[in-house]
Amino acid sequence: MFRAARGFDSSPLYRHLLAVVADEPALVELAERTRPGQQPTFALFGAVHQLLLGGVTDPLAAYYPSVVGARARPVDADTGRAFTRFCLAHADRIAAILATRLVQTNHVQRSLVTRLGLALLRSATAAPVCVVEVGCSAGLNLRADRYAFSVGDSTVGDYASGGRWSPRGGSRVHIRVDVPDGRLLPDLDRLPVVADVVGVDLDPPDLTDPEDRAWLRALVWPENAHQAALLAEAMRVVADDPPRVLRGDVADIGAEVAASLPAGLPRLVVHTATRIHVPVDRRPAFAAAVAAFAADGPMLHLALEDDHRIAPSGRAGIGLTATDAAGSRRIAVADGHLAWLEPLPELGTPIVLGAPK
Template sequence: MQDIGDVAAAFRTARGFGSSPLYGRLLAVVAADRALLELAARTRPGQQPTFALFGAVHHLLLAGTPDPLAEYYPSVAGAAARPVDGGTGLAFARFCAAYSDRIASLLGTRLVQTNQVQRALVLRLGLALLRRTTSAPVCVVEVGCSAGLNLRADRYAYTVGGTPVGDHSSPVHIGVDVPDTDPLPDLDRLPEIADVVGIDLAPPDLTDADDRAWLRALVWPENSHQAAQLQAAMAVVAADPPRVVAGNATEIGPTVAATLPPGLPRLVVHTATRIHVPAEDRPAFDAAVAAFGVDGPMLHLALEDDHLVAPSGRSGWGLTATDARGSRTVAVADGHLAWLEPLPAMNDLA
């Protein structure tokens, strides 16, 4: 159970919902409705109540729960979906009241585990940056990896700033708008991967239909391309899943780090993960990440800072790189990686 005041603030101040007019409207609806806030407060501690509540409702609608609210969801109604209007908030409130027990059950048992496949570019970028500085095999770690889809970043096709890279035969295609690719490393020149491991509190099982359905529900209703991308990536990864360890990174991080081949460089990545860690636990989270650099040189990439402005003036998330020289912001990107603007510090990695 979360503090209702904190929940209200989360809905009132939420950012980054620009690609979902539906959720953009519903943020204000929930923030002004005591009953909806009390329901959203059932979200597990540390989890973002905005994503959790919207995901739970979406999950029920995608499963076929009959209700007029479904008419507003393009993911359910398709091209015939109703545009957001004066009745949207009332329909949402009525749905939540009618199915509050089922929604509360999802909020109490599920985690916000969005596998935004576009973010696989962060991992591929990290590999290419390491290859620019070393020819050694690399160990790859993702903290908060969900089902591990982004750990297979080397299996996907990309178009980055108009240039195709990666596995062109892959059913997973990731297109990212990059206005200036000059600071980027060669994304087709990757190191050998010596080991791959992910850590997640409760990794979804890609062989379980309900787990797959939950991941699908976390994709916003208007984002049909992202949903198709997710389905394709789940098929690729289910055929050859990476090693994923269940547990809290603050507790098992050092143990997992000890399983990596000593001396080899390691790439440690997390994207929109630290924001789901309770504030009081973040120092321990940071220490757990740092532990991966004890037995080998480490490049740590984190897409977590959602209050930056790109050179173009777009509001985005900061991509921070930490290595032997310290930390610096090397790019600003859309939170879903629809676009990325590299900064000069991209060329300043040890």
Template sequence: MGEVGEIAEVFRTARGFDSSPLYRHLLSVVAQDRALLELAAGTRPGQQPTFALFGAVHQLLLAGTVDTLAEYYPSVVGARARPVDGDTATAFTRFCAAYAPEITALLGSRLVQTNHVQRALVTRIGLALLRRATPAPVCVVEVGCSAGLNLRADRYGFTLGGTGYGQPDASVWLHVDVPDAHLLPDVGKMPEIAEVVGVDLDPPDVTDADDRAWLRALVWPENAHQAALLQAALDAVAADPPRVRRGDVVDIGADVVASLPAGLPRLVVHTATRIHVPVGRRPAFDAAVAAFGDGGPLLHLALEDDQRVAPSGRPGIGLTATDPTGSRTIAVADGHLAWLEPLPAMREVRLDG
């Protein structure tokens, strides 16, 4: 993955772990321990070693590995989990040493594919923006789609700013704190969808127990609500999986563009994906995404713009919209979409250039 010093810096400077006191503590533990850093170095190129190492350890514990470290994981022992204390670092370090071969195998074979279902709101907003801009059927593409759960955003229910949208009996229902929800397009009205396709380097199979276990392990130990949403979405999508292409969008993007109905508007979305693209490959990634506009009018939404501040003062991630008129930040959100604060610029999105 990189030199030990570089990996230590990644752990020292990592942000966005606010909902996991355990992981916030372990970031500094790993950053100061050479053996742990060398273990994390087994993460596949482009992947974030923080998420990968913590996910690998979590999967072993969820699978039933018996160790005192499990006492700190609410996902394993429930409400009786121990808070972070003076023994946490020792327990984690010892566990990683004892199970280094198993952790190394997971780091070398798995990708960080968090697939937080709350992020489906980005796709839902994009669909509403397209419906506002055009009466035409639309194509939906998600780059870095993992198991494709968020490609079914049109079938999920949402509570935004206290108002519900979608079918009341939807099996997946997302609650997002959205102040100033009047700035949103009407997310209750969906356009006709002509085509849905995802692109992922190594898409998990929603019907495979091992793949499902890995996705579950990437949900942080304290985030029981996210874990429940993941389970519900996995079950829903397994009944009707979207089309997902295996590969790098840089290499197969042109083929995906050619497979879409020509001339129809397309929504291309990626959330917390570009961060996992090796730095030297990011210009090619950006060009491949932009090339989807060669086949029809393009709206590109990216939840990737780190270190933004919402109007309320909350630190978050910028949601960027790129249309034929240019790019603008249309909202600031929590990385896991627990909240989203829309900006007036959301009203400026258009497709007519």
């Protein structure tokens, strides 16, 4: 699992540690304490990071820019030994974190998927819409209408007057996404009225709880200071006005959630990097529960889950799939953390609302 792991391009430290763990049976055994369905790579690295950010003093901290800043040591011959010593010395504390925590959505850049879905729905209907996010964590991405976005050469969303984003005049959360060619994108400033917003998560973090906030912070990779800053700002924004988030497995409570939405209204259902954390034997039930949201209203379903796809530029990323009444199609390829997004021609296909095929 560690040797074959992908997607750690923005963390040289974690890329190095993948091989370290894979070659050390004691570390593999420790990582296997992760809860069923969760990815041991993210969970183990997050648990270690949480301890270091929480003040545990150890030579390993010298390799973490998130802990020591610009003084961080580059990966060297001692990195693996330091990580192994730390994990074995704190195995009980790490195991306790792995037994109680889930890998949670923490990349606010992915809220662009929600905003894109809203814009696509507005191009198809003037009706108010309902927004559902499956695997929503603390609901940060459900507040996509509260953030500013620089998408390619354009700035959209909650920015200051005059079209220029300013921390004094617009949202405290400013998300930048590299989009080489935005001509296929819909108007991201033309959104529908949102009638209802709800998220579903197995164990939604409480943004008023310092330990929950610390766990979300620990899941941001050590080198990704910009993502950490975005997360901190988004947590403040959402804590001031949290969306409705329900605890449970969508396969178990999906019908209840769907019934709580205004009947007949279009609904946007989104999940990003969620299915990877669903146990394989539960994935058919997960898919069925998501599809069932179309029972009481026309649905657009966006999923950033289609792994190992190549963008038109040649970059390796994740496919963004749209499903409506006409079927499913891949509309973009994106970086897993939404640092970049490359639209595909299928993004220009009109959304079809109605009974799904």
